[in-house]
Amino acid sequence: MARHSILDTLNDSLRKDTLEGLQAMRFPPGQVLFSAGEHCRGLPLVLAGSIKVQMTGVSGHSIVLYRMGADDICTLSIGCLMTGRGYRAEAIVEDEAEAAIIPRGLFDRLMDQSAEFRLGIMESYGRRLDDLMLLVEEVAFHRMDERLEEWLQARAAGGQNVLNITHQELAVELGTAREVVSRLLKELERRGQVRLARGRVELTGLLKTASLA
């Protein structure tokens, strides 16, 4: 956990002020950091854990846009803070997270006085932009069965072979309907690639034999 933090780059005086000015907090999984329409109350800087950001369309359907991890600044919040408009998406803690809320004034000072901090912000923005561009491409052009398999595969790569997740939650991850996920999973089960139970997907056979990278 001795991760290199963006705050380590600050010089001593600035660092001292910063550490005084912000309040690190822990958030349990499931906690909602902010939801759509709400107004911004400071800039979350994620120190550890994982937070997913998802939005709900006028249709009532939701989709996960991206995830924030250690050293990410919530770029969405910057926008809301600047423009004064409400959030367009919501943020939900996934893995127990630690985050510091940076007040507006401190943010402005850091931007003014630390080139490294600025760089960190730009990097966060860059990642978000990249994530979203990739997502657009995925949603617009990729087949659902492949996306589902890839998603499961990616999760499994983290060592987990048994995922505790409902079809509905998977549907939100992929931005599709629950029925579609159900059918695709059923098909995978028929092929012996997964085993299904209520709220559980166990990966058995290797999916995506075509990973010939």
Place this chain on the structure above:
Amino acid sequence: MARHSILDTLNDSLRKDTLEGLQAMRFPPGQVLFSAGEHCRGLPLVLAGSIKVQMTGVSGHSIVLYRMGADDICTLSIGCLMTGRGYRAEAIVEDEAEAAIIPRGLFDRLMDQSAEFRLGIMESYGRRLDDLMLLVEEVAFHRMDERLEEWLQARAAGGQNVLNITHQELAVELGTAREVVSRLLKELERRGQVRLARGRVELTGLLKTASLA
């Protein structure tokens, strides 16, 4: 054309340096500012005109991600400049554009010395993020016929009732296949809402009678 530029916010000395350091250029419609894979050679600051940014998926299909207009900094270029990676998308001039290329050094100086410039950058980033989030929602959850009608409507709102555009280009705007656009347009023509000709869509009847805002 006496638009308020982000450069106007700089103090005299900085402004002088800036105007010396950058080279404003004109670009004709169709000109490619950068394409996928290419490396960044400076930060375009759009002064006038309109530039569309689109990406091509592995599938070979393309989709327009967003447009840059006056006072927009190309946020994509910032990312490429910072990370040294190539562009993931391409930028094509739509309406004759004027843009200044800001060299890396000058950008760093401006970021360091002008809070207003920083604010401008953040705003550009915020807009892009917003555009992309909206696009994801559109692509994931909206029906193609509605999206097409809305797109045409939005264009027509600019005073133009005759659009010189091919079905293929429309398909890229919406991130779908040419055939789909052809069929939907044909249906609109049957209903008397548009008149079609090679490379041309004329809006006749009012589309989207359901604009009961």
Place this chain on the structure above:
DNA sequence: CGGGTTCAGTGATAAAGTCACACAGGCAAA
């Protein structure tokens, strides 16, 4: 005017989204 190139139209079929409803598992109150 012929011949090539770019655009547009269309049928057949597969994939994905929508709607409606049946049923199963787990939990808690009766």
Place this chain on the structure above:
DNA sequence: TTTGCCTGTGTGACTTTATCACTGAACCCG
């Protein structure tokens, strides 16, 4: 323990969108 109830899952029927494989029309240019 049984009875509901709520949440999660399975599925049929149908619509919309994507894909593939063509055909033919409009335009450009030698």
